[in-house]
Amino acid sequence: MPLAQPLGLLGLLGAVPVVALYLLRRRPRAVEVPSLLLFRRMEDAPTYRSFLRRLMRERSLLLQLLAIGLASLALAGPYTVAEAPGGLAVVVDGSASMSGFTDEAAEVVNGHLDGEVTLIQAGPAPRELLVDGPPDRARDLIDGVQPLDGEADLSAAMTLAERRGAERVVVVSDFLGWKGRHPGDRASAMEATGVDVVFEPVGEPSSNVGFVDGRMSGTSRTFRLSVARFGGAPGDVTYGARVNGEVIQRGSVHVEPGGRSGIVLDGLPAGEVVVELDDAGPGFDDRAFGYVPEEGEEVLVVGEDGFEARALDAAGASVTVAGPSSPLEGFELVVLKEYAGVDYSGLEEYVRSGGLVVFVASGDISRVPGGILPIEPGTAESVDGVLEFRATGLTSDVSFEDVSVNRLLSAEAAEGAEVHVETADGTPVVASRQVGEGEAVYLGLPPSHDWNDFHFRREYPVFWTNVLEGGAIEHNLPTGERLDFGDEVSVETPYGSVSAERVYLDRAGLYRWEGGTVAANLFSGAESDTSSRLLEPGEFGQDGEGGGEAGGERRTDYTPLVLLLLAAVLLYEARLTGVGR
Amino acid sequence: MSPSPESGLAEFDFSAFFRGLDRLNLRSRKRVTGREVGGRLSTRKGRGLEPVGYREYEAGDPLQMVDWVAYARTEKLFVREYEEERALKTHVLLDSSRSMGFEGKLGFAGKLAAGVSYLVEGENEAFGLYTFDGGLEPGDVGRGRLHLMDLVQRLEGLEAEGGTDLLSAAESCVSMLRNRSLVVVISDFMDDPKRVKDAVRLLGEHDLILLQVAGPGEVSPGFEGDALLRDSETGEELKMYMSDRAGRRYSRLVKRHAREVGRAARGVGGDHLAFATSRPPLAAMFDLMSRR
Numbered sequence: 001m002p003l004a005q006p007l008g009l010l011g012l013l014g015a016v017p018v019v020a021l022y023l024l025r026r027r028p029r030a031v032e033v034p035s036l037l038l039f040r041r042m043e044d045a046p047t048y049r050s051f052l053r054r055l056m057r058e059r060s061l062l063l064q065l066l067a068i069g070l071a072s073l074a075l076a077g078p079y080t081v082a083e084a085p086g087g088l089a090v091v092v093d094g095s096a097s098m099s100g101f102t103d104e105a106a107e108v109v110n111g112h113l114d115g116e117v118t119l120i121q122a123g124p125a126p127r128e129l130l131v132d133g134p135p136d137r138a139r140d141l142i143d144g145v146q147p148l149d150g151e152a153d154l155s156a157a158m159t160l161a162e163r164r165g166a167e168r169v170v171v172v173s174d175f176l177g178w179k180g181r182h183p184g185d186r187a188s189a190m191e192a193t194g195v196d197v198v199f200e201p202v203g204e205p206s207s208n209v210g211f212v213d214g215r216m217s218g219t220s221r222t223f224r225l226s227v228a229r230f231g232g233a234p235g236d237v238t239y240g241a242r243v244n245g246e247v248i249q250r251g252s253v254h255v256e257p258g259g260r261s262g263i264v265l266d267g268l269p270a271g272e273v274v275v276e277l278d279d280a281g282p283g284f285d286d287r288a289f290g291y292v293p294e295e296g297e298e299v300l301v302v303g304e305d306g307f308e309a310r311a312l313d314a315a316g317a318s319v320t321v322a323g324p325s326s327p328l329e330g331f332e333l334v335v336l337k338e339y340a341g342v343d344y345s346g347l348e349e350y351v352r353s354g355g356l357v358v359f360v361a362s363g364d365i366s367r368v369p370g371g372i373l374p375i376e377p378g379t380a381e382s383v384d385g386v387l388e389f390r391a392t393g394l395t396s397d398v399s400f401e402d403v404s405v406n407r408l409l410s411a412e413a414a415e416g417a418e419v420h421v422e423t424a425d426g427t428p429v430v431a432s433r434q435v436g437e438g439e440a441v442y443l444g445l446p447p448s449h450d451w452n453d454f455h456f457r458r459e460y461p462v463f464w465t466n467v468l469e470g471g472a473i474e475h476n477l478p479t480g481e482r483l484d485f486g487d488e489v490s491v492e493t494p495y496g497s498v499s500a501e502r503v504y505l506d507r508a509g510l511y512r513w514e515g516g517t518v519a520a521n522l523f524s525g526a527e528s529d530t531s532s533r534l535l536e537p538g539e540f541g542q543d544g545e546g547g548g549e550a551g552g553e554r555r556t557d558y559t560p561l562v563l564l565l566l567a568a569v570l571l572y573e574a575r576l577t578g579v580g581r
Numbered sequence: 582m583s584p585s586p587e588s589g590l591a592e593f594d595f596s597a598f599f600r601g602l603d604r605l606n607l608r609s610r611k612r613v614t615g616r617e618v619g620g621r622l623s624t625r626k627g628r629g630l631e632p633v634g635y636r637e638y639e640a641g642d643p644l645q646m647v648d649w650v651a652y653a654r655t656e657k658l659f660v661r662e663y664e665e666e667r668a669l670k671t672h673v674l675l676d677s678s679r680s681m682g683f684e685g686k687l688g689f690a691g692k693l694a695a696g697v698s699y700l701v702e703g704e705n706e707a708f709g710l711y712t713f714d715g716g717l718e719p720g721d722v723g724r725g726r727l728h729l730m731d732l733v734q735r736l737e738g739l740e741a742e743g744g745t746d747l748l749s750a751a752e753s754c755v756s757m758l759r760n761r762s763l764v765v766v767i768s769d770f771m772d773d774p775k776r777v778k779d780a781v782r783l784l785g786e787h788d789l790i791l792l793q794v795a796g797p798g799e800v801s802p803g804f805e806g807d808a809l810l811r812d813s814e815t816g817e818e819l820k821m822y823m824s825d826r827a828g829r830r831y832s833r834l835v836k837r838h839a840r841e842v843g844r845a846a847r848g849v850g851g852d853h854l855a856f857a858t859s860r861p862p863l864a865a866m867f868d869l870m871s872r873r
Contacts, residue, residue: 036819039810
């Protein structure tokens with residue numbers, strides 16, 4: 001059995017002092033006994049066997065010698081090398097920062113293809129491009145693979161490769177950034193189970209300027225963007241903003257290395273917004289996309305004019321206040337304050353087809369059919385306590401714990417509902433529920449002084465803004481999200497037209513379909529920071545020069561097994577000597 | 582194991598111990614011989630109430646003992662024999678050799694000696710304490726509470742020293758006893774088995790009780806590996822390696838030795854009881870009385 005570090009066997013010299021100490025204290029212990037009578041009657045009483053026999057009797061000494069032997073062996077790193085049975089898997093980093101290195105990545109992958117191969121693209125979730133396929137097919141696929149506008153979970157892709165039975169996993173990446181577990185840790189764990197992992201770095205670190213954050217407020221028609229510079233020298237970055245293809249603004253911002261600067265586009269007209277940085281860097285993060293709806297959202301408030309209508313109006317919505325018999329068609333949000341006389345079958349159809357409805361707590365909310373209400377209502381009860389809330393889109397920037405509540409509707413969350421705000425005893429106060437393609441929201445804080453003071457608080461309009469922007473009518477999403485249409489829909493995407501029931505927002509850009517537009521952006525500081533590699537080859541004992549230490553061979557390291565045996569021996573020795581007793 | 586010559590009896594509360602014994606009564610199963618008239622049955626024939634048989638007249642026999650009715654029938658002089666009621670003397674032989682200094686054996690044995698003496702004193706019978714190691718150290722035989730107090734005082738000053746020679750002690754004891762007595766030997770019997778059997782045979786002429794005491798740690802060697810063993814009584818040394826297997830064999834020998842002592846006692850119609858020093862002395866006395 002070969003040894004990785006033969007010098008580790010020098011540890012065996014530790015046996016010399018142990019045996020010497022044993023010999024030194026070999027003098028028998030003096031014991032005074034009442035009488036030698038019975039000891040003399042023992043058949044083997046006065047016997048002195050050979051030295052070897054005596055050694056064999058010294059279990060403790062033998063265990064100590066065994067422990068020294070095992071420790072030395074562990075230091076030496078025993079291993080065996082066997083012909084690898086194949087089972088090659090190649091993980092290709094599909095993150096946005098790989099966009100400049102696709103050719104180099106394909107070349108590296110081709111260098112490893114000499115038999116059946118499993119090809120996995122690492123993205124937010126790993127994707128199998130080929131399972132145990134021929135090398136030619138893999139070459140074709142790798143030439144056509146384009147990075148995604150998102151971060152890649154390399155460790156998840158490596159895990160998938162291991163699950164597919166790969167004996168050898170080649171990871172091709174720029175190692176500039178990743179999400180999820182550190183790939184070096186994952187590689188160490190896989191090596192321990194006998195899987196060879198080879199890291200193949202591509203590309204080189206370089207300076208970059210790109211968009212790292214952004215927020216489009218459709219109601220206020222403002223696009224706030226953050227530009228960061230990674231490496232390089234300080235300087236101005238020029239940009240141009242277009243709406244529906246027409247340039248509406250050009251300008252420049254000064255950005256220091258390691259710093260950020262903001263760009264604010266307000267008063268935007270309705271339509272598709274594209275902001276582009278000039279001569280910024282690799283190119284995957286130098287464009288930001290936004291979408292401003294044609295008009296403010298059409299909102300119907302069923303019931304009397306009140307705080308809700310005013311808050312929604314302040315949030316930029318076009319508000320109509322009407323009675324319960326008013327038709328719902330054309331409205332993107334319906335707020336129900338009164339429940340008598342409402343056509344609930346029409347309301348359910350409206351929600352299921354993609355509408356958004358907010359149910360404001362009221363004594364007769366129980367008229368609403370259970371299929372669409374996010375709660376199972378009870379009676380109004382006095383409460384005295386602090387509200388607890390989870391950080392969700394609906395609760396963003398609203399301090400619900402400061403709201404003073406006197407009365408609440410006792411209720412339980414309906415099946416499938418998500419509770420955003422609740423009391424300490426679990427009574428839902430704000431809850432939402434997906435109903436068909438639409439969404440229903442329950443607000444347990446009606447604008448009544450007897451019930452609470454939420455409507456007097458400055459966050460009250462913020463909540464309604466959250467409803468408008470976080471509901472089913474969101475037009476600006478991060479890459480990696482998914483659009484679910486229910487039926488097959490033809491969608492024009494940044495990577496071409498597709499017809500599907502669901503479309504992944506893999507690339508930054510605009511996604512258009514009949515009746516809607518969504519802008520998707522990668523805003524990731526980690527991905528845009530291309531100035532330094534986070535994992536250098538060799539840092540985790542990996543060989544980045546292709547093929548690892550034993551191309552075509554499988555190396556099995558027995559060090560963990562030896563360490564396990566060592567631990568068992570030490571435990572037994574501790575038990576013999578009574579350590580801990 | 583670390584020996585201590587002190588018995589520890591100086592700190593023992595004998596009064597409380599005796600109160601616990603008040604419920605007990607020691608009775609001999611054998612008839613005894615002796616000159617004082619007491620409450621026990623004697624095998625000595627003479628003047629008494631219960632006739633046990635006849636023998637021919639011998640010169641010197643009192644004439645009033647001649648059965649004249651028998652003479653009228655047979656024309657021979659016969660003397661009627663009666664069983665006399667005689668008092669029982671109890672002699673306690675206590676081993677005070679150095680081996681008794683281990684694991685509180687001497688203290689425990691001393692408590693048993695005091696307990697037996699107290700019960701005998703309760704019967705208003707005579708008792709005496711003899712200690713022995715290499716030889717016998719006789720004590721006075723007497724009756725009454727004052728004699729008991731003297732005995733207790735002697736026990737309190739007892740120390741474990743010297744070797745064990747039970748046979749020599751038994752020979753000395755038997756030569757001193759003129760009448761059949763109750764002899765109670767309290768010892769660890771760490772002596773040559775043959776000599777122990779000879780001693781028991783000698784003492785077997787009397788009503789004999791052997792009380793064997795052992796420390797709870799003495800049933801196993803108490804050490805492992807190489808050891809230089811030193812006999813506490815003789816100073817002899819023995820090198821040996823104590824393995825698990827040897828330790829188990831030693832334990833078996835301890836039990837076998839106790840069985841041999843018991844068998845020797847039963848061979849002469851005596852009793853043998855073995856006690857660990859961890860047992861409460863009163864409980865040991867209850868065991869003894871339940872056997873008697």
